[in-house]
Amino acid sequence: MPTFTRDTHIFRDEDMLRDDYQPESIMARESELSAYKTALQPVINGAQPRNVFLYGKTGVGKTAVSRYLLEQLQQDSAQYDDVSLSVFWLNCTNLSSSYQVAVNLVNTLRPAEDQISTTGYPQQRVFDLLYEELDAVGGTVLIVLDEIDHIGTDDEILYEIPRARSNGYLTATKPGVIGISNDFGFRDNLSPKVKDTLCEEEIHFSPYNAPELEAILDRRAEGALFDDATESGVLALCAAMAAQDTGSARQALDLLYQAGELARAASHDKITKDDVHEARNKLERSQIEHGMRELTRHGHLSLLAVLQLALESGGPFRVRDIYPQYCTISEQSDIDPLVRRRMHDHLADLAMLGILDRRSRNEGRSGGQYYEYEFAVGLDLVANVVSDFEGLTLPRRVVELIQSME
């Protein structure tokens, strides 16, 4: 008997449940597809492309829809001799300035043996090199900048590329920029001239509801799983859990994939609802562990402050409640507490990592805006992870509260 044999139950093609799998069809995004298609129509007419800005929370299909539609556009434009379309993708994670984006674009456009150094040029020189490369491509060039918000406020390039032709830097190429972001604040903070240029067409992707997620899962499961690989209601449960939490298709697919792995590991021939519940716990646990590893010491102390408050009295909590608790815990650990605003940054990080939920509230008619925080994941899971987390000493009160939960 060999040690490894091919799966004959559960997964027919598990790669189809992975995040980088590009679906052949897009479900539940008719109005977004239609708006996107309208925005791209000038390309097929050989006209100057419009700039498009897509925004929406993580996992709601911005990248999948873009890949799908741009692929179609490339195929359909091939039949027109007077349209020559090139599409370039750049993921802007870790690129925090226009300069860095420009250098990376130059290198995307150049062959591997002719790359430029990422430092040392004056900004205008890099822009000139970029225009040279863009003009050498010719025709219509669409540049997709994914995770564009990483560029922050140094956003000159988002104005420069779309305007390069009208400003006389390009003659052979018609450029268009497609920006993708899941940071709502980024769009609001763009300088007015960039906003006018980049956000010529804006398409908002809202979170999916449960029936939409179920349709996405259904289609994906057709290829990814063997027939009858799920107990009845399993896809609906994954969809409902993800809809209630984030509305993200990624989360729904991850739940199904993880549940399938649990069923496979137990040599079951069907994924059950219990597998889905266990999968959720496992995913949440690894999300918290991952978050904890990302955090600095003060991030951990801020987390412990919210944990203590939550174990004592539920929540949600305002920063004015959390801060004194954080100061007490810091002092007990012989660490100088940060000022309130800096500690608040750590709470915002915890929210970004999906460990806390953050809601903005208004204080009556005359009052200002404030934030409330509570755990986005199960308290028992957080307690469990922090108890096992290496190098973290829990305050005595937190230990007592955790013990009293058991």
Ligand SMILES: Nc1ncnc2c1ncn2[C@@H]1O[C@H](COP(=O)(O)OP(=O)(O)OP(=O)(O)O)[C@@H](O)[C@H]1O
């Ligand atoms: N409407 C859809 N139809 C089919 N699959 C989808 C749909 N929306 C999302 N997906 C799938 O869900 C996963 C996440 O989607 P995608 O990467 O497009 O999200 P995103 O909005 O770009 O997220 P992020 O902002 O984190 O990059 C991918 O595997 C994608 O194929």
